[in-house]
Amino acid sequence: MRRADATAVVVTHNSERQIVAALTALRQAQLPVRLVDNASTDATVDLVRRRFPEVTVLVSTTNTGFATAVNRAAAGVDTDVVLLVNPDCVVAPNTVAELVRVIRSRPSVGIVGPRLVDAQGRIAISAHRFESLTTVLASRFGGALVPVGLRRMFSGRQRRAAYDACVSGTEPAAVDWLSGACLAVRTDLFVAIGGLDECYFLYYEDEELCLQAGRRGAEVLYVPAVTAVHTGGASSSDPAWIWPHLYRSMLRFFARHRLGSLRAVRGAVLLRALIGIGLAGIRLPVQPRAGAARLRAWTRVGRIAITPRETRGGA
Incomplete structure (x- = not known):
């Protein structure tokens, strides 16, 4: 991957415990990084400015929400790809290179994401069908009370296919939407959509982005051959x-x-x-x-x- 094929966008909020690992990986990938801090009260901003002087840091005095911060950081990006990376997500250089390669080599693809794993290497379910009443009841209200096998039985063929792609897939798979912890988005598509929808303060902006991409004929692709480590808990556990x-x-x-x-x-x-x-x-x-x-x-x-x-x- 050539330098300047992609620009990484990171939003922080009290993320000092996670941000060093995330930015170190992006530095190794030789990506320009734009970071918006959403009114952190810890040492996030000072830490980033001291350890990563090459990162463009924009500071908001109020927490404007994730989508608004991403759009602020992405404004004026002139690379082919915008890489959205959570501060609790470590994206290795080979993963960055593959995500960018897929977008550049497949004109039908607008958004790609890697397989996500936690710090212990356990696979996260990050590829999904668009939500419906049935999926909400199964995923949000079943929880640990309903065994995974039973939830899958009632989740429908396409939702099961997305689940299987995460757990055992080896080839790229077209899906409805992907987790926003690590997403590579074609820049011209991101601009055409208008960026992330700012009516979502937190959550669902990734599903909305993928839905809008699909409406414009762009494919959303899950790429399980490469991984990113998503530890979670970058902003708050409250x-x-x-x-x-x-x-x-x-x-x-x-x-x-x-x-x-x-x-x-x-x-x-x-x-x-x-x-x-x-x-x-x-x-x-x-x-x-x-x-x-x-x-x-x-x-x-x-x-x-x-x-x-x-x-x-x-x-």
């Missing part, structure tokens, strides 16, 4: 912060693209929140801190489920 963003973005996605299922999904989210509140109450005397965090989280999710304006745009 469920009272994370879960409301997740479920708000879910409802917004359904309001846009699955309107017929929105009422049922809203009801399912409310039911899940009520169950979560009850379980958190049981947990509270035994684990006060964790129980209180979950109680706050599910209470906020419940409020989102019963508030129609939460399905509209804005953070």
Whole structure:
């Protein structure tokens, strides 16, 4: 891969524990990097400026959300490819080279992503079918209570195919959407779409991007021959912060693209929140801190489920 075939875009928020590994790998890949920091209160910005002076650092005084920060960093990129990389994701040079090669050599392909593994090498399911009421019920509300085999039985042929591509696939596979932890996007396609949709503060912006790419005739391709290590937890592990963003973005996605299922999904989210509140109450005397965090989280999710304006745009 020639230098300047791709530009890496990274968004940080209290990411000092993960960002060194991510940026070291991108330096080894000889990629220009644009980083937007979303109002970190730790030493992320100082660390990056000191250890990686070649990185372009843009600092936001408020947390504007992931999509808005990505769009700010990607504005004016003049390389063929924009590589979106989470600060908790380590992308080896050979993986970068292969993702860029696939995009440059296959005009029909607009977005590609590698196989994602965790720090122990376990494969993550990062290739998916677009969500439906059935998949939401199975994945968001089944959890550990429903065995994987049973969830797969009811998930449909195409969803099973995406799952199998992640677990055992060896050849590139066309899928509906890919996890945004590591995505290579053709720059002209990214610009044509308008970048990431800023109505999603956090989560679902990757699914929306892939959906919009498909509507423009661009293929989304999962490439299992190369990997990236995604450890998770770059910004926050507080469920009272994370879960409301997740479920708000879910409802917004359904309001846009699955309107017929929105009422049922809203009801399912409310039911899940009520169950979560009850379980958190049981947990509270035994684990006060964790129980209180979950109680706050599910209470906020419940409020989102019963508030129609939460399905509209804005953070």
